[in-house]
Amino acid sequence: MDERTSLIGRLLPFIAHRRLEPGDRLPSERELAERFGVSRGALREAIAVLETLRMVERRPNSGIYLRAVDKQGSLDAIVLQAELGIPLTETEVREVVELRRILELQAVRLAAERRDAADLARIDQVLAESARVIGAGENLADQDAAFHLAVVEAAGNHVFLRVVNSFYLLSRTRRRHYFADGQRAPLSHAQHVALRDALVARDPDRAEAAMGGHLRGVESYWMELLQRRSRTD
Amino acid sequence: MDERTSLIGRLLPFIAHRRLEPGDRLPSERELAERFGVSRGALREAIAVLETLRMVERRPNSGIYLRAVDKQGSLDAIVLQAELGIPLTETEVREVVELRRILELQAVRLAAERRDAADLARIDQVLAESARVIGAGENLADQDAAFHLAVVEAAGNHVFLRVVNSFYLLSRTRRRHYFADGQRAPLSHAQHVALRDALVARDPDRAEAAMGGHLRGVESYWMELLQRRSRTD
DNA sequence: CCAACCAGATTGGCCTTACCAATTTGGTAG
């Protein structure tokens, strides 16, 4: 975790803790820089990032103002928080899980209709690598993400791919935990293979059903996590 | 357009024009700053933004490297380009239109199931303001976006709302052109009202059908635009 | 003679400090 990133990591709790409302003005650049013990340059870099994520707005010669983060913020603001180790709220987890299902079900339908030979080759390559990883007892997390993203890529919509990719970045560390239980990898792999077969057959309904069942397993893991968290909180 | 933003606007064509491949190293900070006639501080700010949009990667003590922008880039990278006045490619337009339909059809189904009184009140307030704007002969663009976003908000998924919001930011200026033709506003408004009635009735199928028909109008506008563009190019 | 290794220089990002310009803002005087 380099200094620049951790500056944002310190800036976010500061904003939250001061209970600032959207529209409120933050302290001046120099004041913030002094408060966090960094130079103005370093602080301006962090603010520029928060601005592109639509968390704050900079009005020239006036100040830095907080925006309506929840509604207008970028999806990547959540990605960044996750990368900084700030856990998602329970609501956010439920929403991410719901939206991920919507996106992947639609994506796999499109993929079943549009996939070409090159798409299948990419998918099979990921599956082959998955088999090797499982055989070696390594963590399947990266191959799992690669498979799902390859499916979305087969849908032939790169904007779609960008959105889904954000979701996988978001849950990256959590996915490693998920596959730390070695029993999950073979089951997941078998479901991936079944899904691939539906794509080969160009059968959208079967592909959607396969994805739906596959996602149920991941989703139940998330719900268990929330249960456990709410008990310990 | 402030200087910081336009620096990014100059940086993007520079990267594209040099035909850099993903993984290639960009010139050093000092060199880039000199080449663009800005200080290192200003340049670092711009690079930090490109990094959060996953267009470049900064490796400490090594350099700035180009990433696989098309596949791994953030959705907000496209939003930023649109805000800078760089038109979307034809492929991007088709993909955005397709994904927007997928998202809004699902969102309106959820909204029909989950909307509460407060959601309806918000929607009705937007519709009332829309009627006023139409009566005054003003541009309906902002109210149109507000209506669609209010529908997504009624779906009760703020992550969903963030994603759809990016799409509306993306097409902001284009939407103003669309409603510059005053004939479009009353039709659009009537369709919005019909959609609202389906939400009131908690009828997901009717709501989805209403949204589907409504979107067809916007989509045909986009397709005509692409036709016109390909003829003049 | 050759290969391995170690030390120093170079490169490049990271951060700070100091300074000036331009604009907004708020108060004050007429």
Next chain:
DNA sequence: CTACCAAATTGGTAAGGCCAATCTGGTTGG
């Protein structure tokens, strides 16, 4: 109430020091 002025604040520049990684060339040991 208007015009103006001064303070506050951001925007941007310049120069320099620090640290880590990498390259290079010479030296040393086999």
